[in-house]
Amino acid sequence: MSVENNDQHYDVLVVGAGFAGLYLLHRLRAQGMRVKVFEAGDDVGGTWYWNRYPGARCDVESLEYSFSFSEELQQEWKWSERYAGQPEILRYLQHVADRFDLRRDVLFNTRVARARFSPARNEWTVNTEAGEQYRARYCVMATGNLSKASVPDIPGIESFKGRWFHTSAWPKEPVDFTGLRVGVVGTGSTGIQLVPRVAEQARHLYVFQRTANYCIPLRNGPQDAGIERDVKGRYAAVRKQARESPSGVAGFNVPTQSVLEVRPEEREAAFERRWNWGGIGLTRAFNDVLFNEESNRIASEYVKRKMREVVKDPKVADALTPTYPIGTKRLCADTGYFQAFNRDNVTLVDIRRSPIRAMGPHSVETGEATYEVDALIFATGFDAMTGTLLAIDIGVENGPTLRSLWADGPHAYLGLMVAGLPNLFMVTGPGSPSVLSNVVVSIEQHVEWITNCLAHMQERGLDHIEALADAQQTWGDHVNEVAGRSLLAKASSWYTGANIPGKPRGFIPYMGGVGAFRAHCDEVARNGYQGFALSTARQAQGSPA
Ligand code: N01
Numbered sequence: 383m384s385v386e387n388n389d390q391h392y393d394v395l396v397v398g399a400g401f402a403g404l405y406l407l408h409r410l411r412a413q414g415m416r417v418k419v420f421e422a423g424d425d426v427g428g429t430w431y432w433n434r435y436p437g438a439r440c441d442v443e444s445l446e447y448s449f450s451f452s453e454e455l456q457q458e459w460k461w462s463e464r465y466a467g468q469p470e471i472l473r474y475l476q477h478v479a480d481r482f483d484l485r486r487d488v489l490f491n492t493r494v495a496r497a498r499f500s501p502a503r504n505e506w507t508v509n510t511e512a513g514e515q516y517r518a519r520y521c522v523m524a525t526g527n528l529s530k531a532s533v534p535d536i537p538g539i540e541s542f543k544g545r546w547f548h549t550s551a552w553p554k555e556p557v558d559f560t561g562l563r564v565g566v567v568g569t570g571s572t573g574i575q576l577v578p579r580v581a582e583q584a585r586h587l588y589v590f591q592r593t594a595n596y597c598i599p600l601r602n603g604p605q606d607a608g609i610e611r612d613v614k615g616r617y618a619a620v621r622k623q624a625r626e627s628p629s630g631v632a633g634f635n636v637p638t639q640s641v642l643e644v645r646p647e648e649r650e651a652a653f654e655r656r657w658n659w660g661g662i663g664l665t666r667a668f669n670d671v672l673f674n675e676e677s678n679r680i681a682s683e684y685v686k687r688k689m690r691e692v693v694k695d696p697k698v699a700d701a702l703t704p705t706y707p708i709g710t711k712r713l714c715a716d717t718g719y720f721q722a723f724n725r726d727n728v729t730l731v732d733i734r735r736s737p738i739r740a741m742g743p744h745s746v747e748t749g750e751a752t753y754e755v756d757a758l759i760f761a762t763g764f765d766a767m768t769g770t771l772l773a774i775d776i777g778v779e780n781g782p783t784l785r786s787l788w789a790d791g792p793h794a795y796l797g798l799m800v801a802g803l804p805n806l807f808m809v810t811g812p813g814s815p816s817v818l819s820n821v822v823v824s825i826e827q828h829v830e831w832i833t834n835c836l837a838h839m840q841e842r843g844l845d846h847i848e849a850l851a852d853a854q855q856t857w858g859d860h861v862n863e864v865a866g867r868s869l870l871a872k873a874s875s876w877y878t879g880a881n882i883p884g885k886p887r888g889f890i891p892y893m894g895g896v897g898a899f900r901a902h903c904d905e906v907a908r909n910g911y912q913g914f915a916l917s918t919a920r921q922a923q924g925s926p927a
Pocket of ligand 1: 441534535568569571575591592593715733761762764876881
């Protein structure tokens with residue numbers, strides 16, 4: 383049933399109530415706009431609502447992976463660990479929602495199915511899966527980069543008698559694997575966090591690995607009180623440094639030297655410092671690890687050697703040794719991942735050599751063997767960056783759809799708008815630093831840009847904005863050119879769409895760095911929103927203003 387009445391008209395409709403949607407709501411409300419947020423979950427949190435799997439944790443330090451927009455919030459909130467786990471980040475976002483009274487404008491348990499722009503009315507109509515209809519001048523997709531799960535299509539899965547899970551749709555109630563034989567498919571950041579936790583419970587754990595990955599120990603622990611005092615004492619400066627940095631993290635110095643220009647013992651010491659500090663900054667020990675094959679080879683060898691020191695069985699160590707250049711797939715951070723393979727109840731299964739062929743009522747079958755399992759966990763990742771947007775039928779009445787515009791891969795201007803889809807914004811869309819950055823920093827930057835832009839338009843009586851096709855093309859060429867200089871563009875990863883069968887290949891995020899991207903977006907705005915056409919709806923339709 384479609385419901386239409388005046389109550390369903392808003393200034394802005396926002397899809398998603400994670401970090402991005404919550405901050406958008408807060409800012410837009412402060413600008414006096416009427417906003418409605420749609421959220422598929424029954425609570426706020428986005429990624430941190432859905433990914434409740436055992437071991438889920440952020441590998442950016444909590445003092446930095448948090449909102450900077452409220453001094454009171456950042457001073458008063460106390461993180462218990464250096465790297466917060468999922469429950470704590472979710473509590474934080476729930477606190478933000480309560481503290482700023484955001485929930486009253488969020489429609490929970492509401493998945494958006496369709497969004498159509500009417501040029502005649504200069505407004506978006508959004509339809510929910512439940513059949514409700516809402517209208518607004520603007521629509522913002524705050525849908526997250528890693529929200530649409532990728533579940534392998536394995537013959538026989540429907541006959542499986544045990545429980546199976548995808549890590550991003552984990553049940554709210556704890557799952558007890560005690561006494562069970564469990565399989566985990568996938569050894570990316572998620573699988574690597576999950577495996578040691580499940581290994582502690584399961585009778586036996588089979589880890590089905592297609593690609594061995596690089597992992598750096600996270601070295602998590604209780605939040606150090608001295609570091610907290612120091613950061614909170616100069617938070618504004620720390621946040622500024624993060625905003626101007628390449629990756630949105632103040633804690634990483636920007637490297638200035640090549641691996642190749644320092645003596646072997648110096649580079650060993652530099653890698654060692656990063657290794658002992660923990661977390662995913664190791665490839666930033668030098669400025670060319672992600673750009674120069676020989677530099678990368680040296681860094682890769684260092685990490686492989688460290689990993690092999692942990693794993694006792696040389697054959698297992700061989701199988702766990704990555705064969706691709708470090709950092710070209712997302713670097714993983716672990717807490718006891720390699721140690722888990724020293725346990726008697728953990729078996730590594732190489733499904734690169736012999737892929738999973740089928741599932742039976744109680745088993746997973748590869749070409750080589752049958753593995754009896756009572757439960758199966760897919761840590762198989764996401765149709766990243768574009769999947770969630772394309773899952774919604776977005777388009778213009780009698781005009782283009784997002785699916786048609788992106789048939790050969792995503793095109794966007796500054797990751798903010800798509801030419802051909804007026805008054806529709808994305809937060810951390812394709813062609814922005816998004817997944818290559820501390821995403822909270824990138825979210826704040828995009829949200830502030832969008833809300834400032836809407837305020838600018840409001841002040842001038844404008845109500846129509848479109849990205850221009852040539853500006854979008856020029857930006858896309860730049861995104862590709864920057865990516866092409868790095869080794870990342872050559873890798874088979876979810877950055878390039880290679881993990882999803884049939885997905886067009888191309889490097890999706892912007893590699894030019896958070897600081898440079900912000901400066902460029904600011905300049906675009908200062909220059910009167912260069913590359914965007916701002917007008918009134920009547921002008922946009924060609925009528926005299
Ligand atoms: O997903 P992934 P993820 N058959 O795509 C394998 C962020 N994150 O959920 O490499 C068999 O990285 C696949 O193998 P391959 C972070 O940005 C952050 O782990 O394609 N295997 C791979 O091993 C991260 O990068 C944090 O050969 C299949 C794995 O499944 C992103 O989320 C924590 C398969 C998928 O790895 C995604 O991570 C967690 C198939 N059909 C996640 N399909 C932190 O902050 C896929 N695989 C710590």
